[in-house]
Amino acid sequence: MSLGLLSIILLVLAVAGYVLGRRKAVSQVEGDIRKLHSLPPFYGRITALLTAVPAFFLIAAWLLAQPLFLENKAISLINPAELPAGKSAQLVMADVRRVAAGLNMLAARGEDVTPLLASPSALKTALNGAGVVLETEPTPSTLAATAALRDAGKTSRLAMTIAALVLAVAGLAFGLSRINPEYRARNATEQFAMWLLIGSSLVAVLTTVGIVASLLFESIHFFQLYPISDFLFSATWTPKFGGGSSLGILPLLWGTLYVSAIALVVAVPIGLMSAIYLAEYASKATRAWVKPAIEILAGIPTIVYGLFALVTVGPLLRDYFAQPLGLGNSSSSVMTAGLVMGIMVIPFVSSLSDDIINAVPQSLRDGSLGLGATPSETIKQVVVPAALPGIVGAVLLAASRAIGETMIVVMGAGAAAQLSLNPFEAMTTVTVKIVSQLTGDTEFASPETLVAFALGLTLFCLTLALNIVALVIVRKYREQYE
Amino acid sequence: MTASAPLNPRAHHDTRASLLVQDPRTKARNATEKRFRAYGLSAIVLALLALVWLLISIFGNGLPAFKQSFITMPVTLDAALLDKGGKRDPADLAKATTIAYGKLLASALQAEIAAKGIDIGAIKPKDLAKMISEESPATLRNRVLADPALIGTTVQVTVLASGRIDGYYKGRVTMESAALDKNTSPEQLALADKLKTAGVLSMQVNPGFLTMPDASDKRPEAAGLGVAIMGSIYMMLVVLVLALPIGVAASVYLEEFAPKNKITDLIEVNIANLAAVPSIVYGILGLSIFINFAGLPQSAPIVGGLVLTLMTLPRIIIPTRAALKAVPPSIRDAALGVGASRLQTITHHVLPLAMPGILTGTIIGLAQALGETAPLLLIGMVAFVRDFPGAPPEGLFDPASALPVQIYNWTQRGDPGFVERASGAIIVLLVFLIAMNAVAIYFRRKFERRW
Numbered sequence: 001m002s003l004g005l006l007s008i009i010l011l012v013l014a015v016a017g018y019v020l021g022r023r024k025a026v027s028q029v030e031g032d033i034r035k036l037h038s039l040p041p042f043y044g045r046i047t048a049l050l051t052a053v054p055a056f057f058l059i060a061a062w063l064l065a066q067p068l069f070l071e072n073k074a075i076s077l078i079n080p081a082e083l084p085a086g087k088s089a090q091l092v093m094a095d096v097r098r099v100a101a102g103l104n105m106l107a108a109r110g111e112d113v114t115p116l117l118a119s120p121s122a123l124k125t126a127l128n129g130a131g132v133v134l135e136t137e138p139t140p141s142t143l144a145a146t147a148a149l150r151d152a153g154k155t156s157r158l159a160m161t162i163a164a165l166v167l168a169v170a171g172l173a174f175g176l177s178r179i180n181p182e183y184r185a186r187n188a189t190e191q192f193a194m195w196l197l198i199g200s201s202l203v204a205v206l207t208t209v210g211i212v213a214s215l216l217f218e219s220i221h222f223f224q225l226y227p228i229s230d231f232l233f234s235a236t237w238t239p240k241f242g243g244g245s246s247l248g249i250l251p252l253l254w255g256t257l258y259v260s261a262i263a264l265v266v267a268v269p270i271g272l273m274s275a276i277y278l279a280e281y282a283s284k285a286t287r288a289w290v291k292p293a294i295e296i297l298a299g300i301p302t303i304v305y306g307l308f309a310l311v312t313v314g315p316l317l318r319d320y321f322a323q324p325l326g327l328g329n330s331s332s333s334v335m336t337a338g339l340v341m342g343i344m345v346i347p348f349v350s351s352l353s354d355d356i357i358n359a360v361p362q363s364l365r366d367g368s369l370g371l372g373a374t375p376s377e378t379i380k381q382v383v384v385p386a387a388l389p390g391i392v393g394a395v396l397l398a399a400s401r402a403i404g405e406t407m408i409v410v411m412g413a414g415a416a417a418q419l420s421l422n423p424f425e426a427m428t429t430v431t432v433k434i435v436s437q438l439t440g441d442t443e444f445a446s447p448e449t450l451v452a453f454a455l456g457l458t459l460f461c462l463t464l465a466l467n468i469v470a471l472v473i474v475r476k477y478r479e480q481y482e
Numbered sequence: 483m484t485a486s487a488p489l490n491p492r493a494h495h496d497t498r499a500s501l502l503v504q505d506p507r508t509k510a511r512n513a514t515e516k517r518f519r520a521y522g523l524s525a526i527v528l529a530l531l532a533l534v535w536l537l538i539s540i541f542g543n544g545l546p547a548f549k550q551s552f553i554t555m556p557v558t559l560d561a562a563l564l565d566k567g568g569k570r571d572p573a574d575l576a577k578a579t580t581i582a583y584g585k586l587l588a589s590a591l592q593a594e595i596a597a598k599g600i601d602i603g604a605i606k607p608k609d610l611a612k613m614i615s616e617e618s619p620a621t622l623r624n625r626v627l628a629d630p631a632l633i634g635t636t637v638q639v640t641v642l643a644s645g646r647i648d649g650y651y652k653g654r655v656t657m658e659s660a661a662l663d664k665n666t667s668p669e670q671l672a673l674a675d676k677l678k679t680a681g682v683l684s685m686q687v688n689p690g691f692l693t694m695p696d697a698s699d700k701r702p703e704a705a706g707l708g709v710a711i712m713g714s715i716y717m718m719l720v721v722l723v724l725a726l727p728i729g730v731a732a733s734v735y736l737e738e739f740a741p742k743n744k745i746t747d748l749i750e751v752n753i754a755n756l757a758a759v760p761s762i763v764y765g766i767l768g769l770s771i772f773i774n775f776a777g778l779p780q781s782a783p784i785v786g787g788l789v790l791t792l793m794t795l796p797r798i799i800i801p802t803r804a805a806l807k808a809v810p811p812s813i814r815d816a817a818l819g820v821g822a823s824r825l826q827t828i829t830h831h832v833l834p835l836a837m838p839g840i841l842t843g844t845i846i847g848l849a850q851a852l853g854e855t856a857p858l859l860l861i862g863m864v865a866f867v868r869d870f871p872g873a874p875p876e877g878l879f880d881p882a883s884a885l886p887v888q889i890y891n892w893t894q895r896g897d898p899g900f901v902e903r904a905s906g907a908i909i910v911l912l913v914f915l916i917a918m919n920a921v922a923i924y925f926r927r928k929f930e931r932r933w
Contacts, residue, residue, distance in 0.1 A: 004875045067777025101779065190825045197739065200731035204753045204799070207792045211763060214770035270525045277522025294529050299919065301853025303886040304540060304908050310893055311901055312539040343532040350529070374511055376518035397758070404760025406856035411893060431762050431856070438769060438860050456766045460759065467758045 006059070006161055010168055014052035017172045021047030024179045038186035046189045047175035053196070055168040062160045070156060074149040078141050099138060099146045100153070102127040117147055215460060218453035225447040231454060237417035237428075239437065239448045247451045249458060251417040255427035259338045259413055260402040262423065266342025268395055271349025278350075279357040280379055291354070298347035302407040309340040309412030322424035330414060335423040337413035341402055348398040356390030356477070357383060389477040396470035400463040406431040430455050540908050546652045547906025550688035550703060551643035553614060553677070555594040557586060559626060561634040570630045583619035583626075584611065587641060595673075598680045605669050613670055615642035617697055617704030642690075643683060645703040645899045647674045651685060654898055691906060695868040696883065696891075702899030705892070707907055709867050713783050713882030714852060714914075716874060720787025721794055721851050726844050728791075729798035730833075736799075737806040738828055757796035764793045765857030773861060780862030781881035783871065789861060790851040797847040798840075805839025806832060838929030845922040849915050855886040863887045885911050 022044035029035040036043070075093055103113050106126060116123040120138050138146070179185075223231070226247060234248025274294065278287050314331035317339070322328045360383050368378040384391070414426025415436065437452040504512070563582055567574040588611035595602055595610075602610065618641035625639075626632050642648075646666035649655035657668045677683040694706025732753075740746040768789035772778045778785050809832050817827040833840075858864075863884050871880035883891070885907060892904040 002876055004873075007875065063778075064776045068775075071777070097777070186823065190823055193825055194735075194739065197731045197735035200728045201735045201740070201749055203728055203792075204732065204756055204795060205749055207756060207767070207795070208752050210771050211759065211767050214767055215763075218770060270528050273522045273525030274529055277519070277526055281519055281522060290526055290530070293533065294526070297529070297533055299849070299915070300536070301855070301886060301911065301915070303853065303855045303889050304536070304912070306855075307889065307893060307904055307908060308536050308539055311543060311905070312535075343529075343536070346529050346532070374515040376515045377511070379518070400758060404762065406760070406762045407890070410856075411890070431760070434762055434766070435856070435859050438766070439862075439864060453766065453770075456763055460763050463758065463760055464755060467755060471754065 003059075006164060007056075010052050010055050010164065013055075013168045013172060014048040017047040017051040017175060018044035020172070021045075021175060021179060024176055025181075025183075025185070028179070029181050035181050037182055037184050038189075042185035042189050043179055043183070046185050046192065047172065047179070049189065049192050050171040050175040051168050052171075053192075054171055055164045058167055059160065059164050062156075062163070066153075066156050066160070070149060070152045073152055074145040077145040077148055093145075095138065096142055096145045096149055099123070099127065099142070100149045103146070103150060104153075117143055211460065215453055215457040218450055219457045222447055222450035222454045225450065231451070235419060237433070239451070245448055247447065249430070249455065251419050252428060252430045252433055252455070253458075254419050255334065255409075255413065255417070256403055256429040256431070258334050258423070258427065259341060259409060259429055260399055262334060262338025263341035263345055263402045264395065264399060266339060267345040267349050267398060270342075271346045271394075271398075272353055272391065274346075275350040275353035275357060276379055276384075279354050280375060280383070291351075294350055295347050297343060298351070300344075302344065302405060305340050305344050306407040306411035309336050309408055313340055314412060317424065325424075327422055327424040330424070330426045332412055332414040332426050333424045334413060334427050337409045338423070340412055341405055341408050344405070344408065345398040345401055348401055349394055352394035352397065352474075353387070353391050356387045356394065356474075359390070360386045387477075389473050393470040393474035393477065396466050396473070400466035400470070403466070404431065404459060404463050406435060410435055430459050434459070540905050540912075543902060544905030544907075544909045547691055547902050547909075548688060549685050550691070551648040551651055551674075551683060552640045552686050553591065553643050553683050554638065554640045555590055555682060556636050557590040557622070557639045558636045559633050560586065564626065564633050565630075570633070572627070572630070575627055575630055575633075578623070580619040580623055583623045584614075584616075587611070587614050587619060587622065587639075590639075594682055595677070598682065600673070600676050600680060602673055603669050605667075605673060609667065609670060610673075612665070613644050613647055613674065615644050615701060615703050617701050618642050640686075642703050643674070645701065645897060647671070647683070648703050649899055650674060651678075652902065654902070691903075692910070695870065696866060696888065697868075698866075699895050699897065702895075702897045702903055705900070705903050707885065707888060707910060709870055710883040710885045710888035710907070711910070712870055713786070713863070713867075714885045716783035716871065716878055716882060717787040717790055717884060718848055718852060719874065720784060720878065721791050721848060722844075724787070724791040725794045725798055725847065729795050729844070729847075730802055730840060732795070733799050733802035733806060734828055734833070737803045738832070739824070753796045753799055757800060760856075761793060761854055762856040762860070764789050765860030767792070768857060768861045779879055779881070781865045781867065781883075782879050783882050783884075784878040785861050786858050786863055786884060787878070789857050790854060793854065793857065794847045794851045797850060798844050801843025801846070802836070802840045805836040805843065808839065809835045835931070838925050838931075842922045842926050845918050845925070849918040849922075852914060852918070853886055853911060855890055858884055858887045859890065864891055866891075885914075 022040045025036055025043035026033060026040050033040055071093060074096060078093070078096075103116070106116075107113050113126075116126050120140075120143065123138060123143070231247055231249055233250070234246055235250045236246045236248050237251045239245040239247060274290075278291060282290065310332070314333070314336040317333065317336055318329060318331040321335075322330070322333065364382050364386060365378055368382040369375070373381065409429045409432050413429060413432060415428050415432060416426045417428045417433070418425070420427065434452045434455050437449055437455075561568065563586065564578045565575055566577070588607065591614060592607060592610060621641065622639060644666070646655050646660070646663065647670070650660070650666075650671050651674075655663070655666065655671070657671060660666045660668050660671055674683055690704070690706050692706065692711065693708045694704065695709045696706070697704035736746065736749065740749075768785055772785045772788055773780055813831050813835065814827050817831045818824070822830065863882075864887055865881060865883075867881045867883050869880070871877040871882040889904045889907045889911070892900040892907065
């Protein structure tokens with residue numbers, strides 16, 4: 001049964017639960033609803049909730065967990081003697097999954113797939129026709145595993161449908177059985193709803209746990225294959241998908257920090273000066289349209305900046321600066337990415353600084369102006385020093401944004417990992433390498449792929465530290481004037 | 483303090499001290515003041531110029547993508563070529579490949595040129611056929627397969643011209659560059675000019691850019707955004723269906739019910755930090771949890787939707803909590819006073835009053851999710867997908883592309899025609915974003931209430 005149909009059936013059952021629950025409650029008091037503890041709709045609602053919610057949770061959990069159980073059986077069928085050199089059973093399982101998906105696709109088109117499982121060559125051509133390209137003909141044990149996986153998948157789907165329907169009907173019966181005039185349906189509904197609310201707010205915690213767990217788990221896996229000291233302190237980055245690669249993070253960190261530094265050199269003066277002008281000098285009318293206009297820069301997707309760097313800024317810098325100055329002839333460079341990223345983070349600096357400057361008490365300004373200082377002297381000697389911690393926080397947040405930015409550097413900074421001071425040379429960053437190591441067909445057990453998780457962990461820790469420091473500073477500062 | 487001490491400590495700097503004449507120091511201070519203001523103003527001007535520059539560059543590069551060179555000519559659909567059996571049997575018809583249709587189009591173009599009396603110069607027939615997009619035979623074939631009655635008749639068809647011809651009229655290809663290009667020649671371009679005067683070749687609005695699927699590396703003229711737009715809409719549906727209820731429920735719990743203790747503090751710090759986690763980290767999460775652990779298919783909108791949901795949640799929770807906080811306590815007190823339960827107070831009074839703020843926050847969160855690229859790269863949305871995904875919910879598991887990823891994908895291709903396509907796609911993306919933000923601003927203006 002398809003997922004859509006199953007969901008519709010469950011929803012119909014829930015509606016039926018509502019109607020039945022309500023009717024049963026009303027009929028038990030012979031229509032005199034004053035004798036009920038709660039209003040009739042509550043009896044319907046609790047029955048509907050008990051019918052649908054557990055069943056939907058079961059489906060979600062089943063879909064998430066089923067591959068774990070299905071693949072255990074299939075993987076045991078793969079004959080270790082047939083494994084090609086350098087390939088693990090896990091990698092063969094990836095093929096098995098693709099073949100199974102391709103077969104399901106063919107079956108969905110109404111083709112008969114049983115003869116294909118008997119002949120590897122026919123299978124290969126049929127799958128190529130369906131867009132699933134296999135490098136080699138599948139071995140017999142791969143085929144057996146594929147068949148087992150598909151059978152298990154079908155069985156599991158059927159079992160899930162039955163389990164969900166049984167659970168829904170059981171919930172309905174349970175809900176109905178509890179209905180009597182004394183039953184506190186409103187309290188029960190609200191208790192149920194409260195658990196849903198708590199569950200929702202735990203999603204955020206689970207996300208963090210998921211991020212940390214997936215990064216840590218695969219990073220540990222990586223450090224078992226590749227020494228951690230080489231990763232942290234080696235100055236060469238030369239991944240080779242045949243083995244023997246050198247995976248030092250230093251050139252990537254250097255690129256990341258160089259690009260971010262240029263971005264901040266662009267964004268901090270512009271952002272800070274415009275925040276000062278908007279907060280201290282601009283008329284209300286100017287402020288009303290300039291502030292949103294600058295904030296548009298923050299709302300533009302980063303892919304747009306990436307294309308801007310690739311098509312406009314990169315060639316411009318190459319033709320008018322790098323080549324005439326003899327500094328290189330690559331259109332993707334640290335300068336290109338840094339400049340464009342600087343434009344992107346201007347609003348992060350300006351908006352937050354603007355808020356913070358506005359939070360400086362007017363009395364400080366009045367005091368300074370009253371002593372005869374000009375407005376600019378007041379700003380430089382009173383307002384900015386008073387707002388400094390907050391401004392530092394804003395800059396740190398912008399820095400964390402710049403370090404974690406991906407698309408601009410993927411399209412503007414280049415892919416060459418090197419330690420160089422020339423800003424017109426192509427360099428690469430941590431995020432660029434995460435993308436390049438994890439896209440395309442990759443083998444999950446190799447250090448060249450797993451290194452992306454270690455890079456991700458580094459990035460996560462770096463930005464988390466910056467964010468926490470920035471938040472603490474901003475919060476401290478706010479308290480000071482509240 | 484003695485009486486002889488000067489009242490003005492600066493008096494000895496300037497003996498001509500007068501209120502009517504500025505002393506040099508005051509002049510210097512006033513000049514500094516003026517300069518400082520000018521710095522501030524120029525910072526704003528610079529920021530706005532950057533915005534204008536960005537928009538001009540994108541629109542300048544992208545607007546031509548919405549127009550395309552088409553060749554319009556009559557084509558005789560020869561039954562002897564297309565339907566060898568003569569029974570109009572669909573299986574038989576499908577045997578006529580795109581190669582046959584290509585030959586048909588080539589001879590039709592030759593006939594049309596002869597009919598208009600145009601001198602083709604030194605162009606070989608093979609090169610003549612190259613003026614028509616390689617995608618056109620497939621388009622014509624699909625049209626015939628959908629309506630076999632056309633076979634044997636002469637139909638007026640409008641087919642895409644090749645990418646190089648199109649580039650010539652958009653200024654991308656010149657006579658000089660064509661001389662070096664093995665895909666076209668100056669003679670071809672000269673002939674194209676003659677065809678244009680004869681009315682065979684013309685620039686028309688190209689709806690296919692929005693409806694057609696992606697095309698291969700060599701056919702930028704046929705590449706469209708159809709699958710990418712569908713994929714993006716599917717993902718936004720998933721995000722809306724999951725993130726809005728979960729986000730609102732989490733905000734209601736944290737704002738209205740949660741006791742103030744260590745656990746709630748932890749959740750709050752968590753949400754603040756999640757909002758600042760780089761988006762690519764969410765991609766890693768999606769790859770390892772949803773694809774490797776749970777075995778969901780790569781390139782599927784469901785996975786993209788789930789990843790974007792997790793990313794959007796904190797961005798919905800933060801404005802939603804602000805909106806709930808803005809509802810005055812007197813409303814809650816009144817409802818509780820007449821005997822409503824706490825949950826009834828929330829659902830009947832607080833949530834409806836906070837709804838405009840919640841919707842505004844949600845729409846802005848969705849707009850951010852729509853433009854997000856990096857996490858989608860990691861979960862395999864970069865794949866080349868030509869088939870439209872099926873109807874939801876099953877279609878959510880079919881491979882699809884997404885608007886921002888399609889843009890990235892096009893920028894990585896060799897043919898310069900794809901830069902125009904990518905910029906055009908960005909215009910489409912920006913139109914979606916502007917529309918969503920306009921709706922958000924409308925909600926805020928229309929329903930905003932000051933207490």
